[in-house]
Amino acid sequence: MIAAIEPTWYLLLASMLFGLGAFGLLVRRNPLIMFMCIELMLNAATLTFVAFATDLGDINGQTAVFFVMVVAAAEVVVGLGIIVSILRRRPGATADDLAELKG
Amino acid sequence: MTDTTFLEYVVFFSAAVMILGGAVGVITMKNPVHAALGLVLTLFGVAVQFVAMEAHFLAAVQVIVYAGAIVVLFLFVIMLLGVDQSMDLSIEPIPIQRPMAAIMGVGLVGLVGAAVVRARDASSINPGSGIATATDSGNNDANIQQLASNLYGDHVFAFQLTSVLLVVAVAGTVLLTRKWPREAPDVESSDA
Numbered sequence: 270m271i272a273a274i275e276p277t278w279y280l281l282l283a284s285m286l287f288g289l290g291a292f293g294l295l296v297r298r299n300p301l302i303m304f305m306c307i308e309l310m311l312n313a314a315t316l317t318f319v320a321f322a323t324d325l326g327d328i329n330g331q332t333a334v335f336f337v338m339v340v341a342a343a344e345v346v347v348g349l350g351i352i353v354s355i356l357r358r359r360p361g362a363t364a365d366d367l368a369e370l371k372g
Numbered sequence: 373m374t375d376t377t378f379l380e381y382v383v384f385f386s387a388a389v390m391i392l393g394g395a396v397g398v399i400t401m402k403n404p405v406h407a408a409l410g411l412v413l414t415l416f417g418v419a420v421q422f423v424a425m426e427a428h429f430l431a432a433v434q435v436i437v438y439a440g441a442i443v444v445l446f447l448f449v450i451m452l453l454g455v456d457q458s459m460d461l462s463i464e465p466i467p468i469q470r471p472m473a474a475i476m477g478v479g480l481v482g483l484v485g486a487a488v489v490r491a492r493d494a495s496s497i498n499p500g501s502g503i504a505t506a507t508d509s510g511n512n513d514a515n516i517q518q519l520a521s522n523l524y525g526d527h528v529f530a531f532q533l534t535s536v537l538l539v540v541a542v543a544g545t546v547l548l549t550r551k552w553p554r555e556a557p558d559v560e561s562s563d564a
Contacts, residue, residue, distance in 0.1 A: 274380050277492045279421065282388050284484040286395055286414070292477035293399035296470050299459060301450060305398050305411050308442070312418050315430075323425045327500025328522045331515075334430050335523065338437055339534045343541035345442050349449045350545035356453050357549075365465050 279320035287313035298363035300352050304345070311341050383424050390417030402458040408446045415439045426505040429516040 290309030297303055315334045322330025356362060390413050397410025415438045422431035450456050464470060504514035511517075523531055 273377055274384050274424075275492070277488055278384065279425070280488040281485055282391065282421075284481050284488065286391055287484070288477045288481035289392065289395040289399065291480060292473050293395070295473035295476065297399065298465060299404060299455070301404050301446065301455065302398065302407050305407055305446065308411060308438075309395050309398060309414060312414065312438075315434075316418055316421060319422055319425050319427050319430060322427070322500075322503065325499045326502040328503050328518050329500065329526070331427050331430055331503075331519055332522050332527055334427075335433070335519070336527075336530065336534065338430075338433055340537065342437060342442060343537050345445060346541045346545050347548070349445060350548040353449060353453065353549050356455070360453070361455070363465075 276320045276324035280317060283313040283316040283320065286310075286316065298365055300355070300362075300364055303364060304348055304352070308341070308345075311337065380424065383420065387417045387420035387424065390414070390420070400461075402461055403456065404450045405447065405456050408443055408450065411446070412439050412443050415443070426503070426507065426515060428506065429519055 287310050290306045290313060293306035293309065294303050297306065315337050318330045318334045318337070322328065322334075355367065359366065394410045394413030394415075394417060397413065398407045401407040401410060415434060419431045419434040419439070422428075422434060504511070504518045506512050506514050
């Protein structure tokens with residue numbers, strides 16, 4: 270008889286996913302890839318929310334994940350709009366090239 | 373019972389491999405299109421974990437909104453900007469950035485993991501009133517019904533505010549990406 274899966278395992282998995290996202294955000298220079306790494310970190314947070322909701326028996330955790338998804342969708346729309354307007358002005362720009370405000 | 377537990381193990385670890393493998397793919401792929409596909413793998417793995425935790429509605433929304441809408445938006449922007457060629461990842465802009473970032477990432481996972489393991493046996497401070505699951509109640513719509521009554525009951529004002537947020541986001545993006553006429557570079561002077 271093997272032990273059942275505990276909520277701790279989901280939390281550990283979410284922490285690994287968050288760490289990978291943070292690492293990728295720091296090492297990659299392409300703004301689009303950095304944005305995808307932010308999505309990875311957001312998904313780690315939602316995984317944590319659902320794990321705790323299941324553990325504590327509280328549906329509010331799942332409702333919070335719903336709101337996180339809505340805000341993530343709005344954030345992606347605005348962020349990609351900014352990236353499009355930056356890269357249209359200076360093609361091939363990386364995050365290191367964007368050191369001043371008025372480009 | 374043991375068979376069910378064994379199946380849960382198989383689901384958990386295959387989904388964990390999907391999640392972490394997709395995340396590594398996002399970080400290491402040279403081509404942004406391949407990185408977006410790695411992101412799809414991670415998002416599907418998270419959806420599988422949601423199903424395993426009986427959050428069926430969130431799993432559906434995860435696939436539809438994230439893997440459907442958001443990744444398609446990413447791919448659309450990649451194709452629109454024409455940045456779908458491979459980049460040289462051997463260039464390191466700041467010399468010790470990657471080792472430092474690796475130390476930071478490992479330290480972050482170690483700290484959070486240690487806290488999670490230490491708090492494993494802590495008693496739950498404020499347990500909720502319980503989640504109705506399809507397995508226990510026999511009602512296949514139990515999760516979505518409970519979620520709906522919570523969302524449209526306790527959080528209805530926040531739900532209405534999200535519509536304001538979405539309208540602002542759409543209007544702001546149209547404003548940001550619009551090509552303004554040459555003689556009127558400022559927002560104020562052009563929409564007077």
